[in-house]
Amino acid sequence: MIQIKTPEEIALMRSAGLIVADALAAMRAAVAPGVSTEDLDAIAARVIRAGGAVPSFLGYRGFPKTVCASINEEIVHGIPNKRRVLAEGDVISLDCGAIYHGYHGDSAISVAVGEVAPEVLALLAVTEASLWAGLSRALAGGRLTDISSAVEASVRSHSHPYGIVDHYGGHGIGTEMHQDPHVLNFGRPGRGPRLVPGLCLAIEPMVTLGDPATVELADGWTVITKDGSLAAHYEHTVAITADGPVVTTAHDGGRAGLAVHDVAVAI
Ligand code: MG
Ligand code: MG
Numbered sequence: 613m614i615q616i617k618t619p620e621e622i623a624l625m626r627s628a629g630l631i632v633a634d635a636l637a638a639m640r641a642a643v644a645p646g647v648s649t650e651d652l653d654a655i656a657a658r659v660i661r662a663g664g665a666v667p668s669f670l671g672y673r674g675f676p677k678t679v680c681a682s683i684n685e686e687i688v689h690g691i692p693n694k695r696r697v698l699a700e701g702d703v704i705s706l707d708c709g710a711i712y713h714g715y716h717g718d719s720a721i722s723v724a725v726g727e728v729a730p731e732v733l734a735l736l737a738v739t740e741a742s743l744w745a746g747l748s749r750a751l752a753g754g755r756l757t758d759i760s761s762a763v764e765a766s767v768r769s770h771s772h773p774y775g776i777v778d779h780y781g782g783h784g785i786g787t788e789m790h791q792d793p794h795v796l797n798f799g800r801p802g803r804g805p806r807l808v809p810g811l812c813l814a815i816e817p818m819v820t821l822g823d824p825a826t827v828e829l830a831d832g833w834t835v836i837t838k839d840g841s842l843a844a845h846y847e848h849t850v851a852i853t854a855d856g857p858v859v860t861t862a863h864d865g866g867r868a869g870l871a872v873h874d875v876a877v878a879i
Pocket of ligand 2: 718782783814816847
């Protein structure tokens with residue numbers, strides 16, 4: 613079921629989103645060679661609790677930690693562990709969610725550890741740019757796959773044949789982390805549910821340097837690229853309003869990222 617939020621509910625989504633943004637910023641600042649994914653998890657847990665929120669991943673279908681921490685060929689759902697220690701040249705994808713007064717925020721970033729190869733920096737930039745291309749189509753009056761199509765077109769606008777992971781995608785979000793509709797990261801525009809004020813979506817492209825085929829590891833969570841190629845993952849939660857999108861998980865509401873697409877935010 614697609615849940616439509618009132619302005620008051622969107623304000624709570626914004627509060628949840630800002631706590632997630634703070635947790636991701638604190639983890640980003642701590643990323644360095646020698647730091648474990650468990651260390652990063654503890655930082656996020658502290659920030660979320662200090663904000664008066666609850667980690668949404670902890671206990672979700674039995675997930676044992678506060679964040680997902682996925683290194684290099686790991687795409688999503690990596691489990692933080694004190695023996696997983698970051699090394700110079702790694703890429704770490706951090707996915708974080710929090711619940712504030714019953715409402716969810718969900719956001720992810722990929723971060724380079726120290727110096728990485730130019731093609732790795734390009735993968736991160738391409739993936740993040742595709743997220744903002746998708747967010748720029750979170751406009752009342754449009755259709756769901758306008759977002760999907762914009763993500764895909766952005767990834768495909770580069771000469772390197774990046775892979776778009778098609779097994780996983782974005783989702784509606786509100787009083788639960790995962791709601792309808794599922795948001796594909798590819799496809800033709802003009803299809804699917806109409807985008808209406810009060811609809812909140814998590815948009816989350818996963819892009820690979822090589823083939824996008826995936827394998828789930830025996831831990832039942834970690835998803836990796838089948839060919840071992842590097843992956844990146846960026847995600848934001850966005851609320852669609854009559855006056856434009858509000859990226860609830862961005863400190864500036866998405867103002868800077870959406871200005872690139874000539875879209876004004878509603879805050
Ligand atoms: Mg997420
Ligand atoms: Mg999500």
